[in-house]
Each structure stands twice: as structure tokens, then as C-alpha cells.
Amino acid sequence: MQDVLSSLFQHAAMTAGITVRVAVNFMPDQSRTDAKRWFWVYHIRIENRREDTVQLRTRHWRITDARGLVSLVEGDGVVGETPVLAPGQTHDYVSGCELMTNMGSMEGHYTFVDEGGEPFDVAIPFFPLAAPAIAQR
Amino acid sequence: MKKTAGTDRTITSRWRPQTRAVRAGTWRSEHGETSEALFLNSGYTYENAASVAARFAGEEAGMTYSRLQNPTVAMLEERIAAMEGAEACRVQASGMAAMTTALLCQLQTGDHVVAGRAAFGSCRWLVDNLLPKFGIETTVIDARDNAAWEAAVRPNTKAFFFETPANPTMDIVDLEFVCSFAKSRGITSVVDNAFATSALQRPMEFGADVVAYSATKLMDGQGRVLAGAVCASQDWIDNVLLPFQRNTGPNLSPFNAWVVLKGLETLSLRAHKQSQNALEVGRSLEGRVHRMLHPGLESFSQHNLGVRQMDACGPIFSVVLDGGRAKAHAVLDALELIDISNNIGDSKSLACHPASSTHANMGAEAREEMGVVEGMLRFNIGLEDPADLIEDLDQALSRAGL
Numbered sequence: 129m130q131d132v133l134s135s136l137f138q139h140a141a142m143t144a145g146i147t148v149r150v151a152v153n154f155m156p157d158q159s160r161t162d163a164k165r166w167f168w169v170y171h172i173r174i175e176n177r178r179e180d181t182v183q184l185r186t187r188h189w190r191i192t193d194a195r196g197l198v199s200l201v202e203g204d205g206v207v208g209e210t211p212v213l214a215p216g217q218t219h220d221y222v223s224g225c226e227l228m229t230n231m232g233s234m235e236g237h238y239t240f241v242d243e244g245g246e247p248f249d250v251a252i253p254f255f256p257l258a259a260p261a262i263a264q265r
Numbered sequence: 266m267k268k269t270a271g272t273d274r275t276i277t278s279r280w281r282p283q284t285r286a287v288r289a290g291t292w293r294s295e296h297g298e299t300s301e302a303l304f305l306n307s308g309y310t311y312e313n314a315a316s317v318a319a320r321f322a323g324e325e326a327g328m329t330y331s332r333l334q335n336p337t338v339a340m341l342e343e344r345i346a347a348m349e350g351a352e353a354c355r356v357q358a359s360g361m362a363a364m365t366t367a368l369l370c371q372l373q374t375g376d377h378v379v380a381g382r383a384a385f386g387s388c389r390w391l392v393d394n395l396l397p398k399f400g401i402e403t404t405v406i407d408a409r410d411n412a413a414w415e416a417a418v419r420p421n422t423k424a425f426f427f428e429t430p431a432n433p434t435m436d437i438v439d440l441e442f443v444c445s446f447a448k449s450r451g452i453t454s455v456v457d458n459a460f461a462t463s464a465l466q467r468p469m470e471f472g473a474d475v476v477a478y479s480a481t482k483l484m485d486g487q488g489r490v491l492a493g494a495v496c497a498s499q500d501w502i503d504n505v506l507l508p509f510q511r512n513t514g515p516n517l518s519p520f521n522a523w524v525v526l527k528g529l530e531t532l533s534l535r536a537h538k539q540s541q542n543a544l545e546v547g548r549s550l551e552g553r554v555h556r557m558l559h560p561g562l563e564s565f566s567q568h569n570l571g572v573r574q575m576d577a578c579g580p581i582f583s584v585v586l587d588g589g590r591a592k593a594h595a596v597l598d599a600l601e602l603i604d605i606s607n608n609i610g611d612s613k614s615l616a617c618h619p620a621s622s623t624h625a626n627m628g629a630e631a632r633e634e635m636g637v638v639e640g641m642l643r644f645n646i647g648l649e650d651p652a653d654l655i656e657d658l659d660q661a662l663s664r665a666g667l
Binding site: 190192194196198231232233235254256257258 | 415442445449471472
């Protein structure tokens with residue numbers, strides 16, 4: 129099963145018993161390259177491998193484009209939810225990112241709280257955002 | 266073609282790759298020569314003293330000294346840049362001059378460099394000996410491991426330096442991950458693309474900042490001259506590389522530039538045909554040797570990554586034989602067609618024993634860590650009929666008892 133997940137999700141990181149997996153795809157139909165808009169969709173799977181229940185409270189993203197420009201994005205929950213994960217439970221969600229360059233990267237962390245209300249950070253693995261080469265071949 | 270078309274980026278950027286290889290950078294004199302002119306001159310003359318002053322002040326266009334500019338060299342630089350998809354290129358006297366320039370021009374005491382451990386012996390010497398001598402810290406990692414790049418970064422890391430495919434283990438580095446990670450940390454990625462060239466792999470399409478070459482290899486392609494090249498943004502070339510290169514003078518001779526310029530016209534044809542030959546020859550050896558290292562073969566552990574990044578996997582592969590150095594040397598000595606030579610990229614097929622030649626200066630421990638074992642042979646597959654090469658290898662292996 130782990131091999132299957134590793135092949136479906138190209139990037140993964142584990143922190144404090146929480147595994148975060150990322151699968152990312154460039155979306156040519158939703159991009160407007162003539163207007164310098166490139167769009168990617170990412171699917172994130174969060175797995176609670178701890179023995180206690182945790183809740184995701186906030187997200188923190190660091191997004192870099194091909195020029196090296198960095199954007200920091202923070203907010204409550206993910207796609208409007210602050211999921212609670214029991215031991216062994218997983219949470220999946222899909223979101224998107226638009227850049228003004230044809231490549232870049234994302235990374236960050238979630239802040240969770242445990243059953244005692246203690247906060248802890250969980251890494252979102254670094255992952256590249258790349259569009260297929262547009263040079264004539 | 267109109268006289269100025271070859272040097273007009275608004276025109277050449279619309280050309281397809283093979284057209285750029287033949288015509289990008291071409292500048293014709295009033296004679297309208299078909300083949301690019303060879304300007305064998307070291308200096309330039311001026312109409313008057315005011316013109317000298319204006320040219321040195323950058324107020325008048327024109328060349329001042331061949332350490333700084335030369336028409337034939339400029340044509341080569343423009344062609345390499347156009348083929349690479351880079352804004353600018355500068356060439357040097359050799360591949361190692363290119364690597365040294367690409368690194369030293371941007372580093373100072375207190376900086377840190379992360380480098381792939383699988384690299385040409387002299388590149389490892391730069392990283393292990395020259396840079397530390399000037400107080401530049403270096404960390405050498407298994408460049409195939411993306412997590413190793415992440416873990417190696419320090420606050421003072423300024424550059425990532427690696428080659429893919431690597432010499433001679435053919436290690437493939439995940440360009441998309443490593444270059445984007447470098448960008449996210451403000452680190453300059455420097456990629457040695459000699460084993461592939463722009464005909465087969467274009468690191469800037471994956472976000473690489475600087476692409477460096479031994480143009481001696483596939484770009485010349487016929488074992489004639491030494492040359493090197495560094496491609497990057499116009500801003501980096503003008504403000505980081507040129508101040509170093511102009512004042513230290515690792516220049517390429519116009520004659521060598523002319524030879525490489527002509528070589529580029531057939532680079533794609535040669536690179537693809539040699540890749541095809543290497544696959545055919547490599548397949549014939551699978552099962553016959555202890556290990557076969559060629560990204561184009563499905564048996565190679567990084568085959569998927571290699572074919573994703575490269576249009577074709579190149580003319581070079583390595584094999585590991587049972588029996589260590591003695592057996593490897595016996596096979597070399599038994600070859601009747603393939604030359605024993607430590608060069609690569611030639612249209613002639615070549616073979617060498619890296620542990621006792623190209624990587625001899627690294628020391629046994631570093632070689633072992635890199636995977637350059639005593640039984641390894643590295644092959645450059647040329648343009649000969651692959652059937653003749655397969656026959657030669659077959660008889661050489663048999664005579665060596667394999």
C-alpha cells in the first residue's frame with residue numbers, strides 16, 4: 129500500500145506522527161499562458177499515524193515563482209475546513225495555485241492541536257510547480 | 266538569409282532548434298561568406314583617438330581586445346545561447362575553465378556550496394580542494410537524493426553544483442526538484458550538462474540558473490579542440506561572470522571557437538544517432554557484465570527520471586565487470602576497434618577505466634563513495650556501425666574471460 133501511495137503522491141513528509149502527501153499537476157486548460165497565468169492543482173492527503181486525535185487549525189504556505197519572488201499565504205483550515213483526524217484516519221483535499229511564471233514551488237506547514245489543545249507544526253513537503261517546456265522542439 | 270538575421274534574437278528565437286544550430290549567431294562580413302569567418306586577431310584598430318576613448322567607455326559599439334570580444338567567439342556564444350534557450354553565453358578555453366569560472370565568479374570567503382558527489386575528477390578537485398582553500402565551505406552529497414539537497418542547505422549556501430548524467434556513474438539528478446528548491450532558497454543552481462548538451466537536455470527548462478559545459482565533448486564532437494561554455498541570464502553573465510572572466514582571461518581561441526561553431530551544426534544529428542547506438546550496444550551487454558549503467562535502459566534504477574528529463578539518454582554508459590582492475594584493463598587491452606581514450610563525445614567510440622584515469626586523483630575512498638569501482642569501464646559510443654562495436658566488445662570480453 130505504501131508503494132502505491134508513494135507512486136500516486138510524488139512528495140511526502142512526516143512530522144510528529146502526521147504524514148502529509150502531495151500530488152501536483154499542471155492544468156493547461158485552466159492556464160492562460162498568453163496572459164502569464166499558469167495554474168496547478170494539488171491533492172493533499174493527511175494521515176494521522178498517532179494514537180491520539182488531532183485537529184488541523186491553520187495552514188502556512190511559502191510559494192516561490194521562477195523569478196525567485198516569494199509569497200507567504202496563511203489562513204484558517206484548508207478549503208474552509210478544520211478537519212479532525214482520529215488515530216489512523218486520513219483527510220484529503222484538493223486546491224490550486226496560480227503563478228505568473230511557468231515554474232515555481234510550494235512548501236509550508238500546518239498547525240495542529242492535540243487532544244490537550246497543545247499546538248504543534250506539521251511540515252508540508254517542498255514540491256516543484258512545473259509546466260511543460262514551451263520552447264519549440 | 267539576410268546578413269544580420271543570425272544575430273537578431275527577434276528572428277532566431279522563432280527558429281526551430283535545428284535551424285538555430287545551423288544559423289543562430291552567424292554574422293557575415295561585406296563579402297557575404299557562407300561559412301562563418303575566422304577572425305584570428307588579438308587586437309583592433311580605430312579611426313581616431315576619440316573613438317578609442319568612446320569604445321572603452323562603452324559609448325561606442327565595437328571590440329577592443331580579443332580577451333574581451335572577438336567576432337568568431339561571439340558567433341559561437343550567440344549560437345550556444347540560442348540553442349540552450351539562454352539569454353547569454355560566454356565561452357572559455359576548456360570545460361574546467363568554464364566550471365572554475367562559473368563557481369569562482371560568484372563565490373567569496375564564507376560562502377557554502379552543495380555539490381553532487383558523482384562528478385568528473387577535476388570538478389571534485391574544485392569542490393574538495395580549491396574552494397576550501399579560499400575559505401568557501403563545501404558539502405558533497407548523493408545528488409540523486411532530493412532530501413539530501415534539502416538537508417545540506419545552510420544560511421550561507423550560495424550555489425548548488427552538479428552534473429546530470431554524472432561522470433561516470435550516470436547518476437541522474439531530479440532537475441525539477443533541485444533547481445526549484447535552489448530557487449526557493451535564493452541559491453544559484455549550476456548544472457554541468459556536458460554528457461547531454463542542449464540537443465538532449467535543457468536544464469533551464471527545469472529552472473536551472475547556470476548551465477556549464479565542456480564543449481570539448483559532444484559540441485565539438487570529433488575530438489579536435491578544447492572549449493568550455495557558461496550559459497545564464499544576461500544580467501548574471503554581465504554582472505557576475507564577465508567581471509571575473511574579463512580580468513582573469515580564461516579565453517577560448519577564435520580558432521577553437523570556429524571549430525566548435527561548425528560542430529554545433531550537426532550536434533543534434535550526432536547526439537541522437539550516438540544515443541541510439543549506445544542503446545543498441547548497451548542492450549547487447551546486459552547480462553554479459555556484472556552491472557550496466559545507462560539511463561536509457563529499463564534496467565537502470567533511474568531510467569524513468571532519465572527519460573523524463575532527456576530527449577535521448579546520450580552516447581555514454583558505464584559497465585562494472587567482475588574481476589576488478591585486472592579484468593577491466595584486460596578488456597581494454599583486447600579491444601581492436603574501440604579506442605582506449607579518456608575523452609568522450611567523439612564520433613569515434615572510446616573506452617577508459619575511470620578509477621585509474623579520469624577519477625584517479627580523487628583517492629580510493631572518494632571513488633568508492635561515488636561508486637567508481639575498480640571493475641568499472643566507461644564507454645563513449647560513436648557513429649560507427651553498432652554491429653561492428655558489438656562484435657569488438659564481444660571478442661574483447663571473451664578474450665578477457667568474460
